Amino acid sequence: MFTWEDRGRAESDKGNSLTLRPENTAGVVRAYIEHKLWDRGLNKLYYIGPQFRRERPQKGRYRQFYQIGAEVIGPASAGSESPARDAEVLEMLATVLDRLGITGWNLELNSVGCPNDRAAFNTALKKALEPVVANMCADCQRRAVTNPLRVFDCKVPADQPIIDTLPRISQFLDEACRTHFAAVKEILTKVGVPFTLNDRLVRGLDYYTRTAFEFTHGALGAQNAILGGGRYDGLSEALGGPAAPGIGFAIGEDRLVMSLQESACAESVLKKPDVYIAPLGAGMNPEAALLARELRRHDVVVDLGDETFRLKKSFETATKAGAKYILIVGGNEVEAGAFALKNLATGEQISVPRAQLAQKIQE
Numbered sequence: 001m002f003t004w005e006d007r008g009r010a011e012s013d014k015g016n017s018l019t020l021r022p023e024n025t026a027g028v029v030r031a032y033i034e035h036k037l038w039d040r041g042l043n044k045l046y047y048i049g050p051q052f053r054r055e056r057p058q059k060g061r062y063r064q065f066y067q068i069g070a071e072v073i074g075p076a077s078a079g080s081e082s083p084a085r086d087a088e089v090l091e092m093l094a095t096v097l098d099r100l101g102i103t104g105w106n107l108e109l110n111s112v113g114c115p116n117d118r119a120a121f122n123t124a125l126k127k128a129l130e131p132v133v134a135n136m137c138a139d140c141q142r143r144a145v146t147n148p149l150r151v152f153d154c155k156v157p158a159d160q161p162i163i164d165t166l167p168r169i170s171q172f173l174d175e176a177c178r179t180h181f182a183a184v185k186e187i188l189t190k191v192g193v194p195f196t197l198n199d200r201l202v203r204g205l206d207y208y209t210r211t212a213f214e215f216t217h218g219a220l221g222a223q224n225a226i227l228g229g230g231r232y233d234g235l236s237e238a239l240g241g242p243a244a245p246g247i248g249f250a251i252g253e254d255r256l257v258m259s260l261q262e263s264a265c266a267e268s269v270l271k272k273p274d275v276y277i278a279p280l281g282a283g284m285n286p287e288a289a290l291l292a293r294e295l296r297r298h299d300v301v302v303d304l305g306d307e308t309f310r311l312k313k314s315f316e317t318a319t320k321a322g323a324k325y326i327l328i329v330g331g332n333e334v335e336a337g338a339f340a341l342k343n344l345a346t347g348e349q350i351s352v353p354r355a356q357l358a359q360k361i362q363e
């Protein structure tokens with residue numbers, strides 16, 4: 001966490017300990033408790049904003065970054081504990097990424113069980129780490145003491161064979177947690193949301209229970225999670241509130257944009273222009289702009305050229321942009337109210353009356 005002592009302009013502020021928020025789930029749950037939101041049954045809440053972490057900056061990892069998060073929380077009687085909630089959240093996320101045009105995402109799924117499972121697992125993990133931890137990286141040596149679960153986050157290649165030998169939380173799940181996880185997987189399979197089981201996915205914070213997940217993207221590099229989330233059935237009680245099972249996620253907005261750029265580079269979301277408009281001279285710019293506006297209103301994807309007199313250059317630019325047609329806008333065409341439309345693939349050129357242009361291009 002980003003924590004420091006206030007140097008304070010006012011004497012009364014001096015020495016105050018200040019911390020910037022590292023995440024928002026606990027804040028949402030505090031608001032849930034403070035405003036007694038359980039009276040409303042099942043709550044679906046969201047937030048968007050900056051978060052701060054004192055981490056070593058690298059590609060995709062910043063000290064100030066932005067999250068878009070959502071939580072579903074409420075009394076168990078309102079259905080908040082149901083595996084249907086987990087699957088609903090995951091299906092929504094898959095749809096969001098698909099609709100944004102992000103291709104190549106991978107949903108990684110695990111269950112981290114409940115506090116009892118975790119206690120047994122932690123003991124087993126500590127025991128398994130004892131004889132090997134001296135051979136691991138400095139971070140892992142620290143984690144082994146402070147939070148052994150986090151050893152599974154290690155990306156140091158030399159540590160991987162050691163980590164492979166460690167026990168997994170999946171071996172420690174009780175009956176209820178196994179049933180819950182099986183139900184989540186069954187729904188996801190039924191609705192056709194693909195997922196990969198990753199029994200190394202533990203998520204760092206103690207309050208997570210049962211379903212834990214991340215959506216990753218191969219093109220992001222070492223920091224490959226676009227978003228992460230999970231269930232936190234005991235968090236409200238831990239913060240002094242009533243029992244209120246919940247599940248939520250935080251999308252890393254910065255990484256969402258990076259994934260979008262990667263997907264666009266893969267040319268799956270970049271639309272090629274239907275038509276390149278080539279004005280013959282500066283005097284034709286207003287006419288060309290008007291045609292672009294008219295065609296765009298009909299959902300034609302338009303690239304608008306500039307006033308070059310050299311048709312050859314216009315043809316080169318249109319071809320490079322991958323346009324299907326080139327539309328030539330000169331004085332004669334404007335006067336006649338019909339424009340030369342050339343199919344760049346076949347070389348066929350026809351004269352099309354202004355009113356029929358959009359239709360002709362879309363055909």
Ligand code: AMP
Binds near residue numbers: 023055066225226228
């Ligand atoms: P977490 O709860 O730590 O898994 O964070 C959720 C998401 O926020 C991650 O999947 C990332 O997309 C994003 N995120 C977390 N930490 C950072 C950071 N330091 N810089 C940029 N994005 C981050």
